[in-house]
Amino acid sequence: MALLRNEISVFGHKNPDTDSICSAISYAYLKNQENHVDTYIPKRAGQINGETQFVLQRFGVKAPAYVPDIGTRIMDIEIRDTQGVERVISLKKAWNLMKELNVVTLPVTKHNRLEGIITTEDIAEAYMDVHDSRILATAHTKFRNIVETLDGKLLIGDLEEYYVDGKVLIAAANPDMMENYIEENDLVILGNRYESQLCAIEMKASCIVVCDGAEVSLTIQKLAQEKKCTIIQSPHDTYTVARLINQSMPISYFMSRENLITFRTDSLIEDIKGIMAKKRFRDFPVLDGKGHYVGMISRRNVLNAGRKKVIMVDHNEKSQAVDGIDGAEVLEIIDHHRLGTVETLTPIFFRNQPLGCTATIVYQMYMEKGIEIPKSIAGLLLGAILSDTLMYRSPTCTAVDKMAAQNLAQIAGVDAEKFATEMFSAGSDLKSKTSEDIFYQDFKKFSVEGVNFGIGQINFMGDKEMKAIEERMIDYIEEHYKGSSLDMVFFMMTNIMEESTKLLYKGGRCEELLTVAFGVECNGHSIQLDGIVSRKKQLLPPLMAALQN
Numbered sequence: 148m149a150l151l152r153n154e155i156s157v158f159g160h161k162n163p164d165t166d167s168i169c170s171a172i173s174y175a176y177l178k179n180q181e182n183h184v185d186t187y188i189p190k191r192a193g194q195i196n197g198e199t200q201f202v203l204q205r206f207g208v209k210a211p212a213y214v215p216d217i218g219t220r221i222m223d224i225e226i227r228d229t230q231g232v233e234r235v236i237s238l239k240k241a242w243n244l245m246k247e248l249n250v251v252t253l254p255v256t257k258h259n260r261l262e263g264i265i266t267t268e269d270i271a272e273a274y275m276d277v278h279d280s281r282i283l284a285t286a287h288t289k290f291r292n293i294v295e296t297l298d299g300k301l302l303i304g305d306l307e308e309y310y311v312d313g314k315v316l317i318a319a320a321n322p323d324m325m326e327n328y329i330e331e332n333d334l335v336i337l338g339n340r341y342e343s344q345l346c347a348i349e350m351k352a353s354c355i356v357v358c359d360g361a362e363v364s365l366t367i368q369k370l371a372q373e374k375k376c377t378i379i380q381s382p383h384d385t386y387t388v389a390r391l392i393n394q395s396m397p398i399s400y401f402m403s404r405e406n407l408i409t410f411r412t413d414s415l416i417e418d419i420k421g422i423m424a425k426k427r428f429r430d431f432p433v434l435d436g437k438g439h440y441v442g443m444i445s446r447r448n449v450l451n452a453g454r455k456k457v458i459m460v461d462h463n464e465k466s467q468a469v470d471g472i473d474g475a476e477v478l479e480i481i482d483h484h485r486l487g488t489v490e491t492l493t494p495i496f497f498r499n500q501p502l503g504c505t506a507t508i509v510y511q512m513y514m515e516k517g518i519e520i521p522k523s524i525a526g527l528l529l530g531a532i533l534s535d536t537l538m539y540r541s542p543t544c545t546a547v548d549k550m551a552a553q554n555l556a557q558i559a560g561v562d563a564e565k566f567a568t569e570m571f572s573a574g575s576d577l578k579s580k581t582s583e584d585i586f587y588q589d590f591k592k593f594s595v596e597g598v599n600f601g602i603g604q605i606n607f608m609g610d611k612e613m614k615a616i617e618e619r620m621i622d623y624i625e626e627h628y629k630g631s632s633l634d635m636v637f638f639m640m641t642n643i644m645e646e647s648t649k650l651l652y653k654g655g656r657c658e659e660l661l662t663v664a665f666g667v668e669c670n671g672h673s674i675q676l677d678g679i680v681s682r683k684k685q686l687l688p689p690l691m692a693a694l695q696n
Contacts, residue, residue, distance in 0.1 A: 155458060158191070159192070161467055162591070167191075168189075168199050169531040172524070172527055174481060190211045193213075196588040201570055203527070206523040207523060217469045219416045219454060221414050233257070238397075253398075262404060264432060269401045283392065289307065289310075292397060298381065301379055302378040313334055314330070326346065336355075338358055359382070411436065423450070456476050479497070483507070504532045507552075510528050520558055540680060571606060575605070582622070588605055601631075602638070624653045634655065639682060647675065649674075658670075
């Protein structure tokens, strides 16, 4: 399956919130309206929380597909549909197939399972380096292969029998001398001389090959039948038959079958480039998740594989981006957060504004481009703004956010305050969720002055809902901290109506840092921060300043 060159993915951050999901969907729709060459597809890098699910269902919009890693995989590039061959086919047939298909490697399969591979180099070595006159028997060559390779006709014998004993020789001498070197079970190449044919059969040859299309008498045929000697008639001369006959050997004798280098359809290109570079093969077999043979990929296709194209919304930090972002081509970033660590190979379109929500920026772009906003898209953008600004209560909320939300509410045909209450209630209904689900519902990682820490946040409509899960989260944070590489972990339990946050924490420097940042005494596992509801504007900046002092 070839990678669609015009497919561009629009991603929000990991552990996506409502803004991340809704802005990705809305921006992809905007781009598709103004650009009819490329196809923009919203995707997500994490699971959707209850609040976001409520918004999507309310406006009848399907959730974006979940893509945990944006790195280019084998399934995204051209996989050549080279059919597997059976191990019994001749070297000549394999060679002709390679020329016909313009390939240098053939997969050898049985019941759609890979048994080995045969290359042009293997065939060349078999032809140039084999000088053993008994190799045809050693390789257990089928008489069908010999007949096909010599363009011959079977006069006596069974095509499905195997030649398993004896040597190959040319009967160029008279019968008296032939008796000195023909042994039982040999395969003898000879001409139209009756005496030579008779002598070979009497000497118990296993097979005689009659060249130049010469006729074989009924007497000889009858004697061969009695002596169980196979007779093959070939139109070629003796020299040509002698040159071709080794090409009738089965590929199973020469194919590679041990330590095969194979790749899965879901293997990342970046992971296999180094492996390919160390091997002599130009083509490699591809298997599916069940180990079935799928096709072949070439070294050239892998090394020249293009990067997937990505637009990032609601984030610009590598730690928050979908896995594999280093191997992707970032085309645009639309965000309202501080500048992070994403690097690009070329200049890109980067729109970053100090607003309360990415969806507000997307709304502005609809207005600037004169593109009509459908009711469903208006509902998504409204939900994102109300979520990120905590129904205008967050200090990150600006007049621009509020104006955009009011206009979007009109288009969507909803009462913004009522809709927000229903949305937050859906998001704070956590009875059926695990502690892990709650923790990662909106969790972001940061790195400042070499210190790595994470901040999660969840919103509630009242204290009763918060207390129901507080103890669960205290235990989970401790467990998560021990199993992570983070220096500190923070978790904001925000009461929207009271505009306050219960901050849970774990880590060696947490208490020292919080004391410096907020001037509070810490003793235990949590502190109360009244008037603080925003991670981006109220919690993160003081923590960063304390770390930098």
